Amino acid sequence: MQLLTLGSVAFDAIETPFGKSDKIVGGAGTYISLAASFFNKNQALISVVGEDFPSEVLSAMANRGIDIRGIQIPEGGKTFFWAGKYHNDMNSRDTLVTELNVLGTFDPVVPSEYKNAPFLMLGNLSPDVQRKVVEQMDSRPKLIAMDTMNFWMDVALKELHKTLRLVDLLIVNDEEARQLTGEYALKTAARRIMDLGPRLVIIKKGEHGALLFSMDEVFYAPALPLEEVFDPTGAGDTFAGGLMGYLSTQQELTFNTLKRGVIAGSALASFCVEKFGTQRLEKLTQIELDERINEFYTLSKFELA
Amino acid sequence: MQLLTLGSVAFDAIETPFGKSDKIVGGAGTYISLAASFFNKNQALISVVGEDFPSEVLSAMANRGIDIRGIQIPEGGKTFFWAGKYHNDMNSRDTLVTELNVLGTFDPVVPSEYKNAPFLMLGNLSPDVQRKVVEQMDSRPKLIAMDTMNFWMDVALKELHKTLRLVDLLIVNDEEARQLTGEYALKTAARRIMDLGPRLVIIKKGEHGALLFSMDEVFYAPALPLEEVFDPTGAGDTFAGGLMGYLSTQQELTFNTLKRGVIAGSALASFCVEKFGTQRLEKLTQIELDERINEFYTLSKFELA
Numbered sequence: 001m002q003l004l005t006l007g008s009v010a011f012d013a014i015e016t017p018f019g020k021s022d023k024i025v026g027g028a029g030t031y032i033s034l035a036a037s038f039f040n041k042n043q044a045l046i047s048v049v050g051e052d053f054p055s056e057v058l059s060a061m062a063n064r065g066i067d068i069r070g071i072q073i074p075e076g077g078k079t080f081f082w083a084g085k086y087h088n089d090m091n092s093r094d095t096l097v098t099e100l101n102v103l104g105t106f107d108p109v110v111p112s113e114y115k116n117a118p119f120l121m122l123g124n125l126s127p128d129v130q131r132k133v134v135e136q137m138d139s140r141p142k143l144i145a146m147d148t149m150n151f152w153m154d155v156a157l158k159e160l161h162k163t164l165r166l167v168d169l170l171i172v173n174d175e176e177a178r179q180l181t182g183e184y185a186l187k188t189a190a191r192r193i194m195d196l197g198p199r200l201v202i203i204k205k206g207e208h209g210a211l212l213f214s215m216d217e218v219f220y221a222p223a224l225p226l227e228e229v230f231d232p233t234g235a236g237d238t239f240a241g242g243l244m245g246y247l248s249t250q251q252e253l254t255f256n257t258l259k260r261g262v263i264a265g266s267a268l269a270s271f272c273v274e275k276f277g278t279q280r281l282e283k284l285t286q287i288e289l290d291e292r293i294n295e296f297y298t299l300s301k302f303e304l305a
Numbered sequence: 306m307q308l309l310t311l312g313s314v315a316f317d318a319i320e321t322p323f324g325k326s327d328k329i330v331g332g333a334g335t336y337i338s339l340a341a342s343f344f345n346k347n348q349a350l351i352s353v354v355g356e357d358f359p360s361e362v363l364s365a366m367a368n369r370g371i372d373i374r375g376i377q378i379p380e381g382g383k384t385f386f387w388a389g390k391y392h393n394d395m396n397s398r399d400t401l402v403t404e405l406n407v408l409g410t411f412d413p414v415v416p417s418e419y420k421n422a423p424f425l426m427l428g429n430l431s432p433d434v435q436r437k438v439v440e441q442m443d444s445r446p447k448l449i450a451m452d453t454m455n456f457w458m459d460v461a462l463k464e465l466h467k468t469l470r471l472v473d474l475l476i477v478n479d480e481e482a483r484q485l486t487g488e489y490a491l492k493t494a495a496r497r498i499m500d501l502g503p504r505l506v507i508i509k510k511g512e513h514g515a516l517l518f519s520m521d522e523v524f525y526a527p528a529l530p531l532e533e534v535f536d537p538t539g540a541g542d543t544f545a546g547g548l549m550g551y552l553s554t555q556q557e558l559t560f561n562t563l564k565r566g567v568i569a570g571s572a573l574a575s576f577c578v579e580k581f582g583t584q585r586l587e588k589l590t591q592i593e594l595d596e597r598i599n600e601f602y603t604l605s606k607f608e609l610a
Contacts, residue, residue: 184394185534186530205513208510208513218604219604219605219607220514220528221605221607222527222605225490225491225516225523227493259607260610299523300605300607301606302561302565302568302605304565304598305565
């Protein structure tokens with residue numbers, strides 16, 4: 001087991017200026033593991049779904065090399081449901097419905113086969129649940145990455161700080177980095193986050209790319225100027241999944257390796273937004289992905305003379 | 306004469322969250338020619354100032370290799386004055402005072418020595434005034450670049466379209482590109498702008514870098530994640546000046562040359578915002594500039610494997 005992911009598996013109902021989806025399968029864990037599967041076929045997902053969750057979706061995950069033995073299905077439970085509506089500029093959204101259901105009482109259990117995974121990705125969930133997974137590991141993973149969101153800063157900041165102390169890499173967006181640190185300048189915000197524990201920070205800026213910070217280096221990953229963003233749902237999770245999927249296949253975690261991981265994540269995220277939910281990623285071929293990674297290379301490459 | 310610039314020379318009074326400037330020298334023409342002087346010592350500025358304008362500032366320009374014979378000083382005239390106040394996030398500002406003064410009746414005259422300049426930069430001014438300069442050229446410049454702003458789209462759109470048809474490169478920010486074309490996606494907006502005349506488009510995104518578009522290529526120039534932006538005034542003009550200063554020294558205008566020009570402009574703009582007005586640029590050394598250009602290179606460079 002190279003990569004272990006903790007993340008929600010959910011039903012989403014999405015409305016964008018371009019249309020409305022049915023109740024489709026979403027959730028951070030879904031996007032992360034799907035994206036990671038383009039690089040790594042040796043991964044596992046820890047999550048929880050209700051009895052209403054279609055078993056063929058779980059089988060499809062298994063077929064992609066995602067070990068699903070860590071997905072709990074509590075008796076009589078209902079799957080987490082989220083409905084949201086994006087505004088015209090696609091940069092903000094309103095949550096219309098949140099039904100926690102089985103996620104409300106989720107107590108993650110790490111199967112013993114996963115307890116020595118060298119790469120651990122903590123998808124956005126309560127910091128308590130995230131920490132419970134870290135604490136069940138038998139050996140300290142080579143890299144623990146986590147995502148979080150404003151909500152946890154509002155309602156569980158102390159718990160969030162406790163979990164942050166255990167991780168190597170925090171992946172947040174610009175707004176979250178600013179709220180977490182009270183710093184507007186992202187470079188300063190990244191340094192404050194490092195004071196809280198992580199030695200690596202990625203700040204996602206949506207259509208403006210992403211910044212990767214280590215203690216002494218910075219990398220600015222561009223975003224592809226897209227003609228159209230159809231549905232941004234899951235783009236951040238897809239980014240994290242691509243990144244961790246790529247990294248978990250690498251021997252050495254140099255800054256150069258991390259840069260390539262950020263590009264891998266960015267490329268996958270740029271596909272994710274082209275259709276509703278996971279539709280585009282499910283049809284994505286390795287050749288298309290390689291071509292897009294090349295596009296990112298061309299996009300930002302220049303020679304000094 | 307390699308580079309001819311049209312642009313205002315003004316007095317500015319600036320207020321930012323960090324402090325307040327006295328009445329200092331500003332204006333698009335000032336920033337453009339100052340920035341260009343780091344690459345090209347063979348340039349001229351067409352502008353207008355009042356009799357109240359300090360002659361030692363004009364001498365300092367001349368000492369930097371800026372030919373100032375095209376700067377008119379109408380008798381009894383007063384210099385254009387602008388006062389503005391930046392909001393806390395530095396991304397928006399209120400104009401407190403605009404006194405057009407000599408700029409209100411400015412009729413640009415291109416001295417015959419400048420009429421064969423191969424590079425022409427039209428700083429932000431009324432599209433009519435911009436066009437008058439183009440029409441006075443004896444030979445078609447190799448590259449005509451122009452800046453503009455929302456104001457002219459509101460009050461002189463037809464004139465703006467007429468001028469756009471004459472230029473090769475339009476340099477605008479994201480908001481301006483969107484207003485000019487009615488397109489939200491910047492890639493689409495760039496294509497619409499090309500339909501209006503320019504074969505090259507640069508869309509500046511402030512702290513998010515800049516995009517360079519040709520008919521069939523795109524380049525994403527990163528922005529340096531700065532700890533602090535002290536005063537954004539003149540950053541856009543400094544960008545344009547650095548770009549055109551660099552380009553005007555190059556034999557061939559390939560897409561690679563244009564990329565390097567965008568980086569040169571970005572590097573200079575990143576210095577500009579460090580202090581009030583032109584203060585930082587005036588003290589900037591060639592070594593500091595070279596180092597920063599190198600920083601940009603490191604910032605966005607990655608290898609595919």
